[in-house]
Amino acid sequence: MLTSARTIAKDRFGSSLKPMLIMLASVGLVFAGLYGFNAFRSIMIGRFLASMANPPQTVSVTTAKLEEWRPTLAAIGTFRAVSGADLALEASGVVEKILFKSGEDVAAGQILLELRKDTDNARLESLKATAELNEINLRRDQAQLKLKAVSQATVDSDLANLRSAKAEVAQQEAVIAQKTLRAPFAGRLGIRSVDIGQYLSAGATVVTLQAIDALYLDFVLPQQNLNGLDVGQGVTASVDAYSGQTFAGKITAINSKVDQGSRNVQIRATFPNPDRKLRPGMFASVSIAVGKPEQLVTVPQTAIVHAPYGASVFLAQKNASAGEAGNGESGGLVARQSFVQLGATRGDEIAVVEGLKAGEVVVTAGQMKLRNDVPLKISNTPQPPVNPDPKPIDR
Numbered sequence: 292m293l294t295s296a297r298t299i300a301k302d303r304f305g306s307s308l309k310p311m312l313i314m315l316a317s318v319g320l321v322f323a324g325l326y327g328f329n330a331f332r333s334i335m336i337g338r339f340l341a342s343m344a345n346p347p348q349t350v351s352v353t354t355a356k357l358e359e360w361r362p363t364l365a366a367i368g369t370f371r372a373v374s375g376a377d378l379a380l381e382a383s384g385v386v387e388k389i390l391f392k393s394g395e396d397v398a399a400g401q402i403l404l405e406l407r408k409d410t411d412n413a414r415l416e417s418l419k420a421t422a423e424l425n426e427i428n429l430r431r432d433q434a435q436l437k438l439k440a441v442s443q444a445t446v447d448s449d450l451a452n453l454r455s456a457k458a459e460v461a462q463q464e465a466v467i468a469q470k471t472l473r474a475p476f477a478g479r480l481g482i483r484s485v486d487i488g489q490y491l492s493a494g495a496t497v498v499t500l501q502a503i504d505a506l507y508l509d510f511v512l513p514q515q516n517l518n519g520l521d522v523g524q525g526v527t528a529s530v531d532a533y534s535g536q537t538f539a540g541k542i543t544a545i546n547s548k549v550d551q552g553s554r555n556v557q558i559r560a561t562f563p564n565p566d567r568k569l570r571p572g573m574f575a576s577v578s579i580a581v582g583k584p585e586q587l588v589t590v591p592q593t594a595i596v597h598a599p600y601g602a603s604v605f606l607a608q609k610n611a612s613a614g615e616a617g618n619g620e621s622g623g624l625v626a627r628q629s630f631v632q633l634g635a636t637r638g639d640e641i642a643v644v645e646g647l648k649a650g651e652v653v654v655t656a657g658q659m660k661l662r663n664d665v666p667l668k669i670s671n672t673p674q675p676p677v678n679p680d681p682k683p684i685d686r
Contacts (some may be wrong), residue, residue: 347666348626350657352607353591353677357649360587360642362635364519366577368510368528370562370569374476374502382406382469383493386485391498393482397474404485404497406470415463422456429453478502479567501571506562508540510577511555519581520545526560528575538562538569542579587634587642591677594653595633595641603630604647605654605661607669624667626654639677 384406391403429449435441481499485491508528512520524542540562549556560577562569596603606627634642647653654661 347668361584362582364579366510370573372501372571377496404472425453607652626661
């Protein structure tokens with residue numbers, strides 16, 4: 292009886308333990324599968340990221356240079372003649388003689404043009420005859436006065452008539468002189484705008500005359516630049532007509548007041564022009580060196596990366612870790628970001644006051660895709676030009 296009870300209990304316990312073991316084994320297999328899948332996924336993600344890590348980036352580079360740097364002021368000005376005028380006559384009339392050729396050099400006082408003056412000359416002869424008659428009458432009456440044959444009043448009247456006649460003669464001579472155009476100073480003529488037989492109104496321009504052996508250059512600068520300017524200071528100018536050539540002059544005058552509207556001051560420099568390349572009216576770019584020369588590190592402006600937190604450059608440096616040399620295309624160079632303090636600009640160049648040393652290699656193109664430790668592949672063709680005094684080109 293007791294034996295059969297034990298047998299029955301044993302059978303019941305065995306039958307309930309078996310499904311539990313199967314369930315535990317199944318749960319263990321599920322957890323093992325999940326763990327294996329996660330481990331496999333982590334390994335594959337790591338391999339993928341390792342294959343994509345820091346591929347070499349193609350950039351252009353240049354070497355930071357130590358150059359002499361002197362602060363300069365830049366302005367735009369216009370050349371004008373030291374002596375220049377559009378010549379015209381005070382009187383009107385018909386052109387009778389043209390005694391010059393367009394574009395020739397003339398001396399001061401040289402006759403250039405004459406108007407028809409036959410009527411004026413005839414009137415002048417008439418006035419001279421009247422003056423001569425008045426002079427004869429005066430001499431006769433003065434002789435009669437000594438004999439008490441005429442009164443002093445008659446002599447005084449003769450004298451007044453003579454003075455009036457001579458004044459009329461002088462006035463007529465001035466009218467005739469106004470019909471002759473003379474060069475007021477030596478210089479070069481422009482292109483004449485009148486012809487023989489043409490009726491010329493008073494004040495109409497006949498030709499321009501410019502003295503161009505020396506020229507003025509007028510330009511303006513902000514009032515804050517007055518501290519570095521003085522009369523006699525050197526100035527250089529360039530014009531589009533002569534690319535790559537500069538002309539030297541000196542400041543000869545600084546205006547005595549500052550314009551209240553623009554807060555600019557007008558400055559005049561004088562430029563010798565012995566070869567007469569410069570012409571009045573030419574547009575010129577002006578450069579004035581101020582202060583003392585300094586030795587500063589310079590790089591192209593394209594090397595600077597501007598950001599809200601400051602300016603920086605990317606340096607191309609040798610990779611210190613042998614295991615990070617990359618696939619060989621970079622030549623063992625990697626990018627290193629360096630924050631810099633900038634100075635003044637000069638054309639395509641910019642001065643770096645702090646954060647960069649002369650001789651260091653900086654990236655000038657391709658910085659947008661860089662970060663620290665990215666391998667670099669150098670390609671400097673084509674290399675962007677760096678000009679300290681660039682000029683626009685019309686195409």
